[in-house]
Amino acid sequence: MSxxxxxxxxxxxxxxxxxxxxxxxxxxxxxxxxxxxxxNAAPDGELPDAWLDLVSARRSDxxxxxLTALRATxxxxxxxxxxxHAARLAALRAELKRRGLDGFVVPRADEYQGEYVxxxxxxxxxxxxxxGSAGAIIVLLDKAAIFIDGRYTIQARQExxxxxxxxxxxxxxxxxxxxxxNLPAGAKLGFDPWMHTGAWxxxxxxxxxxxxxxxxxxxxxxxxxxxxxxxxxxLGVVNIQPLSAAGRAAADKRADIAHALAKLKADAxxxxxxxxxxxxxNVRGADVPCTPLPLSxxxxxxxxxxxxxxxxxxLAPGLEEHLGNQVAIRAPEELAGxxxxxxxxxxxxxxxxxxxxxxxxxxxxxxxxxLDQGGDPCxxxxxxxxxxxxxxxxxxxxRDGAAMVRFLRWFDEEAPKGELDELTVVATLHxxxxxxxxxxxxxxxxxxxxxxxxxxxxxxATEATNRRIENNSVFLLDSGxxxxxxxxxxxxxxxxxxxxxxxRRHFTLVLKGHIALNRARFPAGTAxxxxxxxxxxxxxxxxxxxxxxxxxxxxxxxxxxxGPQRIGKQLNSVTILPGMIFSNEPxxxxxxxxxxxxxxxxxxxxxxxPGAERSMLGFETLTLCPIDRRMVDRDLLTADERDWLNxxxxxxxxxxxxxxxxxDLAWLERATAPLL
Numbered sequence: 232m233s234x235x236x237x238x239x240x241x242x243x244x245x246x247x248x249x250x251x252x253x254x255x256x257x258x259x260x261x262x263x264x265x266x267x268x269x270x271n272a273a274p275d276g277e278l279p280d281a282w283l284d285l286v287s288a289r290r291s292d293x294x295x296x297x298l299t300a301l302r303a304t305x306x307x308x309x310x311x312x313x314x315x316h317a318a319r320l321a322a323l324r325a326e327l328k329r330r331g332l333d334g335f336v337v338p339r340a341d342e343y344q345g346e347y348v349x350x351x352x353x354x355x356x357x358x359x360x361x362x363g364s365a366g367a368i369i370v371l372l373d374k375a376a377i378f379i380d381g382r383y384t385i386q387a388r389q390e391x392x393x394x395x396x397x398x399x400x401x402x403x404x405x406x407x408x409x410x411x412x413n414l415p416a417g418a419k420l421g422f423d424p425w426m427h428t429g430a431w432x433x434x435x436x437x438x439x440x441x442x443x444x445x446x447x448x449x450x451x452x453x454x455x456x457x458x459x460x461x462x463x464x465x466l467g468v469v470n471i472q473p474l475s476a477a478g479r480a481a482a483d484k485r486a487d488i489a490h491a492l493a494k495l496k497a498d499a500x501x502x503x504x505x506x507x508x509x510x511x512x513n514v515r516g517a518d519v520p521c522t523p524l525p526l527s528x529x530x531x532x533x534x535x536x537x538x539x540x541x542x543x544x545x546l547a548p549g550l551e552e553h554l555g556n557q558v559a560i561r562a563p564e565e566l567a568g569x570x571x572x573x574x575x576x577x578x579x580x581x582x583x584x585x586x587x588x589x590x591x592x593x594x595x596x597x598x599x600x601x602l603d604q605g606g607d608p609c610x611x612x613x614x615x616x617x618x619x620x621x622x623x624x625x626x627x628x629x630r631d632g633a634a635m636v637r638f639l640r641w642f643d644e645e646a647p648k649g650e651l652d653e654l655t656v657v658a659t660l661h662x663x664x665x666x667x668x669x670x671x672x673x674x675x676x677x678x679x680x681x682x683x684x685x686x687x688x689x690x691x692a693t694e695a696t697n698r699r700i701e702n703n704s705v706f707l708l709d710s711g712x713x714x715x716x717x718x719x720x721x722x723x724x725x726x727x728x729x730x731x732x733x734x735r736r737h738f739t740l741v742l743k744g745h746i747a748l749n750r751a752r753f754p755a756g757t758a759x760x761x762x763x764x765x766x767x768x769x770x771x772x773x774x775x776x777x778x779x780x781x782x783x784x785x786x787x788x789x790x791x792x793x794g795p796q797r798i799g800k801q802l803n804s805v806t807i808l809p810g811m812i813f814s815n816e817p818x819x820x821x822x823x824x825x826x827x828x829x830x831x832x833x834x835x836x837x838x839x840x841p842g843a844e845r846s847m848l849g850f851e852t853l854t855l856c857p858i859d860r861r862m863v864d865r866d867l868l869t870a871d872e873r874d875w876l877n878x879x880x881x882x883x884x885x886x887x888x889x890x891x892x893x894x895d896l897a898w899l900e901r902a903t904a905p906l907l
Contacts, residue, residue, distance in 0.1 A: 241300035250294040256287045263298070264305065266544055269466030271307045272350050274520045276672050277665070281468045281517075281547075288548040308462035311353040312360045316395055319358055322457040324372055333418040334371040334410060335453055336435075339364065342425040343505055343526055344586045346792060347519035350462040354426075354454045357461075360390045364689070366401060369410050369420075376413075378406045381778070382689040389695055407438030416443030423452040424590040432589050448589075464563075466545040467517025469525040471553045474513070476716045476788065478619025481513040482535075482555060484612070489535035491608050498578035500608050501570070501595070502529040503587040506789050507609035512539065512554060515788060521675050522790050523713060528566050528591075530573070531608075540566045567594060574598020583607040610795050613786070615810040620717075620787040621834060624812060624853055627717030628832070630667040632855035632883065633890035634712070635721065638663040639857070640898035646727045651700045653679040653692035656708065664712045674711035674718050674791040681706050685724075685826030688779055688818075703728035705825035705862075711791055720791050720814055721854050722830035726861035730825075737819050738827045739864040743769040744817040745829045746875050748781065748798075748850070752838055755846040756806050759798035759813070766798070766817040775819055782813040785832060807848060811835045815850070829858065855883045857902035865906060877905045 241247075244260040251258055263286060270282045282302075283295055290298075327335055337359075341352030346364065356362050358370070363383040369376050378401040379387045387398055399409060410420055420439060422432070435446050455461060474480060488511065492500055502508050505524040509515055516525025527541035537558045551560060561569065570591065573580055577599055584592060584604030595602060616624065638660045645651050657677045664670050680690045681698040685707030692698070700706055704727050711720035724738055744766035751765055759782060764771075766781045782798030785791055795805045798813060807813075813835065818828035831854035838849040857880060868876070880903035891899055 239296045239300045241304050242297060247294075247297045247301060250291065250297055254287065254290050254294050256290060256294070258286060260301075263301070266466060267302050267305050269463050269542075269544070270302070271305060272462040273465035273467035273518050274672075276467075276517050277670060278468075281470075282466075284547055285466070285468060285544060308350050309460065311350060311462075312356040312362050312390070314357070316358065316360055316392060319457070320370065320375060320395060323358065323370055323453060326453040326457050327370070327372065327421065330421065330449065330453060331419065332421040332447065332449075332453070333414055334369055335421040335449075336406070336410075336427075337368040337370065337454060338426050339366050340426050342588050342590075343503065344428065344588065345505065345519070345522075345524070346790065347522055347524075349465045349519050349526065351464055354452065354458075357458060358454060359396060360392070361387055362390060363387065367406050368396065369406055371410075371413060374413065376406070376409055378404070378409075382687070385687060386691075389693075405434070405438060407435040410435075411438050411442035411444055414439075414442065414444045418444045419447045420444055421447050421449045421453065424448045424593060425588050426452070427589050428586065429584055429589045429592050448593075464542065465518040465526065466542060467519075467525070468547050469514050469516045469541070469545050469550060470547045471550055472509070472513045472515050472788065476619070476623055477513045478617040478623075481511065481553075482557070484511050484513070485531065485535045485537060485557065487612060488531055488608050489533050492531070492533040492581060495581060495603065495605075495608075496579060497533065497581040497603055498576070499530050499532045499573055500581040501573075501587070501591060502531065502607060502609065503582065503591055504607055504610075506786060506793070507607050507613060508539065509789060510613040510786075511609050512537070512558065514550065514553075516545070518545075521673055521713070523671065523788060524790075527563070530569055538565075538569055540569070570594045570600070571598045574600040577601060579603060581605065581608055583610070606795075611805075613789075614784050614793060614796055615808050616787055616812060616834075617810070621810065623714075623716030623787065624718075624832075624834070627669075627712070627714040628719055628853045628855055629886055629890065630669075630714065631664065631712050631719040631721070632887050634660075634663045634667050635723075635856045636887055636891050636899050636902075637666070637895050639723075639725075639902070640895050642725065643898065646700050646706070646725075647702055649699065649702055652697050653681050653684065653700070654694070654697045656700070656706075657692060660708070660710055667712070667714070669715035671713040671715060671788070674713045674720060678707065678709035678722075680708075680826055682825060683823050686820040686822050686824060687826070688820060690826075700727055703730065705730050705734050705827065707826040707828060709828060709830065713788060715788055718786050718788055718791050719854070720785060720830065720832060721856055722816055722818075722828040723856060723859060724827045724829065724862055725859050730862065732864070734825055734827070735862055735864040736867065737775070737821070738829075738862040739867040740769040740773060740775065741817050741819050741827050741829050742858070742863060742876075743868065743872060745815055745831070746872050748815050748817070749831070749833060749852060750849075750875065752840065752847050752849050753807070755848055757848070758803050758806055759796055760801065760803045762807075763798050763800055766815070770817070770819060777818045777820065779816075779818070781817055782815055782833075785812045785814065807835055809835050809837055809848060812853065813850070827862075830854075852879065855886050857883055857899070860902075860904075860906055863906065868906075873906055880905070
């Protein structure tokens with residue numbers, strides 16, 4: 232991670248105050264200390280000094296030096312997952328008794344229902360120590376249980392004390408059923424309506440009702456009431472996403488959404504997903520890891536006017552001018568009043584009931600609004616990339632591919648020595664990407680899985696699990712980068728020495744499925760679920776399968792997991808449209824031995840087929856990186872499949888050769904040699 236190299240000593244508040252006055256900066260040192268507390272609660276990212284512009288862009292070098300020195304004196308928030316969890320449980324139970332509750336549900340989600348939560352929202356980690364990306368806890372007065380899915384079974388047992396929590400499978404055993412079985416009739420189970428959706432509450436009530444247990448919405452989270460050193464809300468810098476990267480002006484996007492609302496006869500939409508807001512306003516933030524989001528809410532009316540509920544302190548200089556006079560900046564605490572006003576006007580309000588916090592939905596309903604919970608109007612336009620975003624994605628993938636080549640050349644040299652471990656790989660790959668232009672950080676936590684760890688689908692290496700990469704083993708590497716002009720996500724399965732015939736056979740079945748999906752031609756109107764079996768067919772022929780989806784959408788310098796489109800077994804009515812970007816990532820996982828996955832990103836494009844009677848679509852591969860031919864059983868590939876692999880490698884070589892040199896170029900030429 233990049234860090235400031237400033238080593239100056241802080242000379243005191245009086246000196247800083249004098250410097251601020253000399254620069255004409257109308258800020259108190261106390262307000263700057265509050266600002267820094269929020270900055271410290273956000274990830275540093277690749278631009279750790281960007282926060283200085285939040286004080287003023289017109290500051291002297293001496294002021295910058297003292298501001299940086301002041302920040303160094305202010306403690307960073309402690310890791311929420313570390314601490315005395317028994318004491319925290321005891322404090323929470325005391326708070327529940329004070330509120331007359333018999334239990335409380337702690338989800339992993341925060342009020343934005345996103346993939347990543349800020350330190351302040353890490354309530355699940357704080358109460359239990361569990362750091363996975365999905366799960367829930369129910370704390371009763373005499374017992375507690377954690378519910379995680381199969382991805383995190385091992386991790387939960389490593390991080391969560393069995394003396395404090397019992398372990399349960401989130402999918403196989405709904406936590407509402409567990410609560411109903413463990414609470415007496417008349418008991419009250421609390422939940423924070425900011426942290427759950429209406430669908431979740433309905434399902435919980437269906438489980439609890441027959442047992443006579445009442446689900447009770449709390450005013451604020453009891454966890455927050457006992458979390459004494461809870462970090463403040465993050466203040467990651469919000470910057471303009473330039474038109475050269477966005478491809479379409481924010482005013483035009485607002486006009487499009489306003490037109491869509493008018494067609495729906497809706498008066499307004501409430502946007503509760505920060506990535507939709509970032510896309511709509513052409514801004515990017517830094518409040519959470521891996522995804523450039525400004526945590527915030529917004530409303531957009533049918534006339535195109537927007538109210539953006541965001542902490543003004545984190546807006547970079549010039550951003551308000553960029554937004555224009557149709558976007559009003561409101562304090563986050565003004566959201567309630569704005570929802571009440573929509574209700575008082577009996578407005579028809581569009582929102583996504585599947586992702587909006589129940590608090591928002593209930594507030595609108597109680598105020599008198601007419602709710603249309605059909606979806607976020609920004610989601611589909613965001614998923615269909617414009618030409619500028621497409622060209623940006625291609626450019627980002629070229630730079631990312633060059634970084635991967637530099638890394639893979641190093642890996643091929645070092646891995647056979649038997650001295651590498653998973654965390655060293657993560658750090659080295661990150662360093663390779665840092666050399667690429669406009670790199671802004673990883674797009675998700677790298678999955679660096681040696682041998683049996685690769686069979687854990689969403690494995691994350693930690694100091695406790697860090698495994699040495701052994702010779703004659705399989706290594707799975709799933710990673711991605713955030714660039715100003717695009718987001719990448721790539722998985723390569725690598726052979727270290729001789730992996731054996733079985734691993735090569737299994738990988739080749741995966742590769743055949745990947746090729747089949749990439750080569751698919753399908754009519755306009757096709758949904759992702761209709762293509763899923765193409766990627767699984769060769770595994771199915773051998774009685775094998777994988778338990779994750781085949782493809783997800785990807786944002787444009789936004790979320791690496793973006794909807795509404797997806798490719799998977801689950802039925803999905805969203806049709807595939809030109810300009811969408813998908814991952815293509817079939818896999819196979821042999822527990823205790825290895826994990827195999829092959830992932831490229833694919834752009835949906837129109838396909839001209841002579842004699843075709845309808846509009847047809849296909850995929851154009853964006854990812855540029857050699858596929859490890861040592862993992863391939865040549866005899867299992869058809870001639871067409873070998874031609875595909877050789878053509879792909881020829882393209883990788885042609886596009887990446889100008890970006891690498893020396894040993895890296897020599898490695899690239901070897902890695903892309905034809906499979907004869």
